Amino acid sequence: MSSNSENSIASTQSVSRWGRGLPSKCHCGLDVVIYTSSSAKNPGRPYFRCPTRLDDHLFKWVEDGTYEVVVDSWPKLAGFDSELSAAKSEVSVELEALQAMVKELKEEVMRSERENQKWKLMIKLCCFCLAFIIIVIVFGILMFPKINEQRLFLGY
Numbered sequence: 001m002s003s004n005s006e007n008s009i010a011s012t013q014s015v016s017r018w019g020r021g022l023p024s025k026c027h028c029g030l031d032v033v034i035y036t037s038s039s040a041k042n043p044g045r046p047y048f049r050c051p052t053r054l055d056d057h058l059f060k061w062v063e064d065g066t067y068e069v070v071v072d073s074w075p076k077l078a079g080f081d082s083e084l085s086a087a088k089s090e091v092s093v094e095l096e097a098l099q100a101m102v103k104e105l106k107e108e109v110m111r112s113e114r115e116n117q118k119w120k121l122m123i124k125l126c127c128f129c130l131a132f133i134i135i136v137i138v139f140g141i142l143m144f145p146k147i148n149e150q151r152l153f154l155g156y
Contacts, residue, residue, distance in 0.1 A: 020068040026050035026058040052063065 023032045030051055039047040048065065050057035 020065075020072060021057055022062075022065040022069060023048050023060055026052075028052065028057060032058055 025031055028050060032048045033051050034046055035049050037043065037047060046062040048058060048060045048062060050059070
């Protein structure tokens, strides 16, 4: 087969008959093989080819298939870009909500700590008052023992 016939097959059948992208099988069912051109017009240029090498079987330049894959992936990338932008804005909204919650929780912790300090002070004050009352009662019992006896005698 000449290089001119390879070029004509590639240009007419590559997209329409063999589909877009990188082929894996020929229409005959055989796996595609990558060959390297040894023609004077395309030396060292890789191409996909059916192993039968028949004219009506698959032939496609590797760079054509690669180019088609890249071109076909652009819309997908644009879709990923819009999905990524939407995800970023969702994350931004969630982040703001979480930051507001953290701020509220910090304020609540500060209020709780202040209230704990107040209760600790109240407990200390109550303990002091209770100790004072106990001291007064003990002092009264020790200083005035006869009054206690009279009360007990009278039944009070």
